[in-house]
Amino acid sequence: MHDHAHSHDPETHSHIHQTPLTLLDRLFGKIGLYQQLRPLVVGIVHGLAGSAAVALLILTTIRNPHWAIVYLLVFGAGTVGGMMLITMSIASAFKFFGKKNENFSHRLGLASGVLSLAFGLFLAYQIGFANGLFSGHPQWTPR
Numbered sequence: 001m002h003d004h005a006h007s008h009d010p011e012t013h014s015h016i017h018q019t020p021l022t023l024l025d026r027l028f029g030k031i032g033l034y035q036q037l038r039p040l041v042v043g044i045v046h047g048l049a050g051s052a053a054v055a056l057l058i059l060t061t062i063r064n065p066h067w068a069i070v071y072l073l074v075f076g077a078g079t080v081g082g083m084m085l086i087t088m089s090i091a092s093a094f095k096f097f098g099k100k101n102e103n104f105s106h107r108l109g110l111a112s113g114v115l116s117l118a119f120g121l122f123l124a125y126q127i128g129f130a131n132g133l134f135s136g137h138p139q140w141t142p143r
Contacts, residue, residue: 043083051079 028034
């Protein structure tokens, strides 16, 4: 929640800016089931949003609508299951090593951030400059 006061002549008043998630947290935050389902729902949304392009590419090749629905259900369940396994493995590593070394999570976060940044810069260089996306002569050959 964000609150700041400012004045307009002749009166002074404050504005409170809320996101929908802040409102939901305030309304349902004390309910135990909400606390358990919230990370699952956020993970499902992010997992499906990240792989939606792959799902749509394959979905365009399926002519039968019933098989298309089955494909989406299986793909969605696989995506959710994969995200849960990855999250549980990372969380268990944090839990196990976090007890022995208090700086582990900070170091792991820093290392993963640097590695992600380096990989992103490498991809940007490869796509933008080596393959010519930003030059006048792109060198892309479909495979």
